[in-house]
Amino acid sequence: MEVVETCGKGTLSAGEPSTKRTITSIYDDDEVVGFENDAEVIMMKLIRGTKERDVISIYGMPGLGKTTLARKVYNNPSIANYFDVKAWCAVSQAYNRRTLLVEIFKQATDDEIKIKEDDDVADMLRRVLIGKRYLIVLDDIWDVEAWEDLGICFPLGEYESRVMVTTRIEQVTKHLQHHSHPYSLKFLTSQESWELLEKKVFRGESCPPDLVEAGLQVALHCKGLPLAVVLIAGIIAKMKREASLWVEVANDLSSFALGEQSMKVIQSSYHHLDDHLKPCLLYMALFPEDHKIPVDDLLKLWMAEEFVLNSETENMEEASRNCLCGLLNKSLVMMYGRNDNRDVRYCSLHDVVREFCLRKLTEDKYMQLIVPYNPYQHLHSTESRLCIYIHDDFFKQSDHPDYQLDKIPMLNFKETNSLEFIAHPKLNTWNNQYWNPLDLIVKLRFVRALHLMDVALPDSWATAIQSLSELRYLAICVRQFELEWISHLHNLQTLQVKSSNKGIRLRAATLWEMKKLRHVNIYSFQVVWEDINDEGGFKTSMLENMKTFRTSNVRLDNMNARLWWRFPNLEELGLKVEDEPKFPLFPVPEVHTRIHSLSLSLPSMKFLDSVGWERYFEFPSNIRHLDLGGCLLTEEMALNIARLKKLESLKLFYGLTLGRSMSLCWDVTNVEFPALKYLTLCRVKMKEWEASEESFPVLEKLVIIGGFITEMPPSFADIPTLQLIQLIDCKDSLGVSVMNIKREIEENTGCDNLRVLMEKHK
Template identity: 80%
Template structure:
C-alpha cells in the first residue's frame, strides 16, 4: 500500500445516519502518553541494522502495547517505508497454519489463492524475500510461537522488521536480536488526568468544582491506561459531584497494583445495570482476540432474552442501546467499522475477557439473567437458571448421558428448569464429534444454535424437533424446507446455507409470526406462491431483515414484499430479470433503510428499461447496486432518495451501450450522500459539479481500469476527508493529488487524506 497524503486530526462526522440507532463515534480511541513511545519505536524500525531485527514491546496488561503498535503500524511514514506489511494477533492459543495464511493474505493483498495442501510457510518466505517487510505479532505468550512463525520470515539485508508485543518479559530475552526490548511505562499523573478528562468529558473541559476530585481519581489509577479508561466509564455515568468522585478515588487507593485491573473491572461490572451483566459475560465465551460481528451478537442477545424490552417491537434498538452502554464504559472495544461509521465488529480486551471467564467459573457456569422471561416474569423475583455450555462441560454432559445430577460441577438437584446457553463457537464440538446433533437432542431448553461451520447430516430436522424454545437457528445443510421448522413458533432469527435449490412457501413462512431476521444462502431459491395464498397469508410485521444469496423472482407474487411492512434491511441477488417492480408502492416500506440488489451479469443487457418503473423506498439510507446500467433514469431514481448517505456501485455501466462510457451527474444532486464507492464500474469519463455531492466525506474507487480522472469540482466539497484508490491507472491518482493540493492551497489545511493501493 502507498499512502500519498495524510489528514490532520479530523475524523469523519457521523451525522444522523439512519432509522436504526447507530453505534458510531461513541467509542473513539483517545491516545495519550504514547507520542514519545511511538517516536522511539519508529526509529527502531527505520534506523539501525540492515539485517532483519525484532522489535519487542512488553509490559503488563492494560498499558497500551497493542494501541502503541497500531499507532506506529498505521503511521503514513511507516506505511510508505516498508514494501510489505502484515499484522496478526497470536494470543495464548493459536493455530500456526491459520496465522501464516493470515500473514500471507495481507502480504499479497489477497491476490493469490491458497489451496488446502499448499505449503504456506514456503509460499510466505518466497513472497517476503527480497522485500523490506514489517510483520507485527501481537500478544505473544510463549517462545514456541516465535519458533513456529519466525522461521518463515527470511533473513536478508533489506531493513526488514518484526514487531512483537508481549506481557511476558522472559519472551523478550529469547526474541532479542539487535535492538533492546522496549518496556512500556506507566502514564504520568498529568497524562492520566489528560486521558481521564478526555474520556469523561468528550472534548470539553472539566468544571472547576470537579477538578481536584478528578485529579485525585487520576492519581489513584497508578498510571495504568486500562484502569483510567474503565474508571472514566464509571464516573461518566455518575452524578457530577466531587464527593462521589472522591469515593471512587478512595476505593482505588486500597487496591494493590497486581490485581488492580481485575478489581477495577469488577467495579465496572458492579456498576452495570442487571441486564447488561449477562450481555458482557456472554462475550467472554468467544475465543481470545475474536472479532465478534455486532449484528450476530445482538441477535444472540435477543435469543437469550438478556435485554430489556425484549418483548417489544424495539428489540433491536434495545440491544443497540446495550452495546452502546458497554462501549461507553470501555468494557468492550471497537475492532471494525463499516464505511458509514457504524460498528461492525467488537472485541474484549484480554483482561476483560479473563474477568468474564473467572466470573463464569465462580458461578459454576450458571448465570442469572435479568429479565429472565420478560413475557411472563417481568416483575417476578424468581431467577432464570442458565448453564453456559463450555467445552469441558460438553464432555461431561456426553459422558454422563445427560444425567445432570451426575455432573460434579452441578451441585444442585433441581435440573428440570435449566436453560442451556450454547457456546457461541462450537469448534470443539465440530472437531471432536462427527455429529453435534447427538449432543443437542436432549437439551430441550436451548435457545440459540449456531451450526454454520459444519454441514449437518440429513437427520438434522428430526434431531431438533424437541428444541421448541429455539429463538436463533443457523444451519449448514444440503436440503431445507421451511415446513421442517415451522413448529418453532418462537424463532426470531433463521440463517440457512444450502448447496441445493430451495423452494419456500410464503404461507408456511407466515405461520412463524415471531421471525425477525432471515438470511438464506443457497444455489438458488424460488418462492412458491399462488393467488389463494396471497389473499389468505398474513403480514409478518416483526420481520426486520431479509436476505438471500440467489433468488428467482419470476414466479413471485408482486405483492409479496407487502407482507413485510416494517422491513429495515433487504439484500437480494437476483438471477433473472424481474417482470415487475420490487416496490410497487414505495411508501409501504417506510422503515427500509438498507437495500442491496445484485443482478446477474448474464441478464445485464436485458435489464435496460426495467429502471423506468423502478422506485426505491424513500427512506433508504444505504444502497448497494451491482450489475446494472446507470441510465439517466436510474441515476435520477437514486438522486430522489433525499436521505441516502452511502451508495456503492459494483460492475455497472453508465448510459447503456454507448461507445463512450460517460457518467454525467452535473445537473444531479445527492443531497445527503457521505460515502460513494465505485467498484469495477466501466466509467471512462465522469462529469460532476460542486453541487452534485455537497456533503460527501469519503470516495472509494477500485478496479476501474479505464477511469482517468476524478472531477476537479471535488476540490470544492468542504466535507471531503478521504479518497481511496485501488488498482486504478496513474492518472486517477494524479487527479486525486491535484484535488488534495488545491484544497490545501485554498484552505491552508491538509484535511484530505489520499490513499493509493496497487
C-alpha cells in the first residue's frame, strides 16, 4: 500500500491518481496491503444503493491511507467498467475552483474539447455529466465551502452517479452526507502492518527467517498507522539486514518516524486548528505514550488549566467538550469506546501525533514542556507557562539527597517561583518505598492540577498541600479525609477522593465555603449532613457552580434530601444508597430541572419486606440518562421511569423484577418509553419480559448481560429503529429467540439492518 496524503497546493491532471511521488510516498510500486474489507464496503456503496446521486465520504487522521483506499477502489476494474465517466482531483486546503473544474472536465471528456479563458467551465462540466453514470473523486477536502463550490457542478438524477470524498475532518462528512453514512477509516492490524512493511522492504520477496521477529517488532511499534509503516520501511530498506539494527529501530521508532515528510502531514492539520485548540492538543502529549486518557478527567484538567473559552461562566463544561470535539473532528485524537450515555470514554494520541506535539513544545527555544500562552485564558501574564509532566524518572531524581529543581535535566533555569506544574503520574507504577510524593508536593506552590488518585498518600498529606492555593483540580487517595482540611482551596473546581478505609464519616458542613466547586466525586466515605445553621443559612449556603456530585454510602433521609437543594444547577448526580429510603430523593422534582444524568445504586434485598417505597422515586423530568442498580422493577416503578419523556438511555443492573402474583416478570405492555434509544439489562433477576409494539418505539441498541430471561418479547421485531442486540453470558434459548426476531425483520423488510452479537465469558 502506498500512503498518499496530499497537503500542498495543486491538482491532479491525469485520469487516475498521479504517479508522481507526493510528500509522503516512498515507492512507486502498485503493492497495496490491507483495506480489503474497507474496499469491499466502499465498492458496495458505489455500485449498490440509491439510484440518485450519492456522496461516499471516507475520513480519518492523517496517515491512515484515505487516498490509498480511494485509489484502490477507483482503479478496480469492476468500478472502472461500471461508470461511464471517471475523474479524480486533489482539492487540499488551498485550491482554485476553476483549475479543479478544468481538470475534472478534461478527464470527463478525455481532453477532447479545448477550453478558452472566458468559458463557463462549471456549465460545460454539467452538460457533459448530465445523463451519464459518473464517478468523481474529490481527494483531501478540508471544508464544507469546497464541496459547495464544486458539488453544484455535479448534476443530480437517477443514474446511480457517485461522488467519493476523502477528508481528515469528520464534521465535513456530516455536511456531505446524502444516502450513505460516512466511512471512518481504522488503523491497520498488526498482521497488516507487518505485511505492508515486508512488501515495502523486500519488494515482493519473503523476509529472511532471521529478520522476521525483528521485523514484527518494527511493525508492531508503528501502532497501525500506514504512514509510519511506509516511512520506516524507507529507512530500514537502506540499512544492513541485521536483526539487531532493526530492533534498535523498533525501540526508537518515534524518533525515526517523524522525518520531514510526516512532520509536514501533521503540521498541516495543526496549523489549521483554532488557536484555543492548540494548547489542548499539546497538553495531551504530556501524558505517557499510549496512555488512554479518561475523557471525563481530561475535560476537567483543561478547565483547571484555563485552556477553554468561557472559563468563568457556567458554560465551561460545554466549552471543554467543544474543544475535544474540535480535535476529534480534525482526526488528531483517537477515541476508545463509549459509555452508556454514548459519550466517548477514553482518548489518546497516536505516537506520531504525540511526537509532533512534543517537538512543537520545544520550538522557539522554549524549554521542553512549555504550553504556549492561550489568549482566552484568564492569566496575569501573557508569557508562556512552563509545565512539567511528573513521571517516574522525575520522582527518582527528586528523591535524591542533592535534589534541586534546577538540577532536573529537562530544566535549565535559576528561578522557580513562577513555575506552574502539571502532575500526571503513570498509573500503578509508583514505588513508594523509594519515594514520598509529599516531598515534591510541598515544592509545587503554583500547581493547578494534582492527580494522585492511584497513590496511597500518608496521613500527613493535608499539611503538605496547605500552600497549594492555586489548585483547581485535586484527585487523591487517602485513609483519612475531612473537607475542612481543604476548605481553604477557594479556587478548587474538581475534587475526587477515595479511601481504603470505608468506615469514615464525612461531614459536609464545610463544603459551602468552596464556592467554585463544580465536580465532586467521593468514594468509600459515609456522607453525613451537619449544618448547625441549617435553617438560617439555607438560602445563602448554595453552591451554584456545582454540576456533578457523586458519593457512596449515603442515607436517603430527610436531611440528605435537602442537601441536593444546595446545588440548584446540578446536572449529574450519582449515589450509592446504604439503606431503605424513608423520604423522597427529590422532594420537589422540578427544582432540579437541569439534571440530565442520574445514577442510583440501592440495597435491593432491603426492599423485599417494604411497601410503598416506589412513591419516593419521582425523578426530575429532564433526565436523559438513568442508571438504576438493585431496584425492584414493579409496575409503579416502570411508570415512574416512563414519565421521563426525554430519557434516551436506561441501564438497570442487579435488580429484581416483580410482576403480578410476585412473579419474576417485567411487564411493560402498557408502558411507553418514548425517547429511549439505549437499554441495558445487567444481571437483572427476571425470567419473563412482556412488551408491546408501543413500549420501545425508537430503541436502537439493547444489551442484556446475564440473568435468567429465556425469550425476547416478539414485539421487538416491529421496532423500525432497532440496530443492535448484544447478549453477554445469556441463556442459549434467548439467543435463539433473538435470531428468530432478526429473521422475521429480514423477511418483513427485505433489509438486514439488525446486528446480533453474542458473547460467552463464563
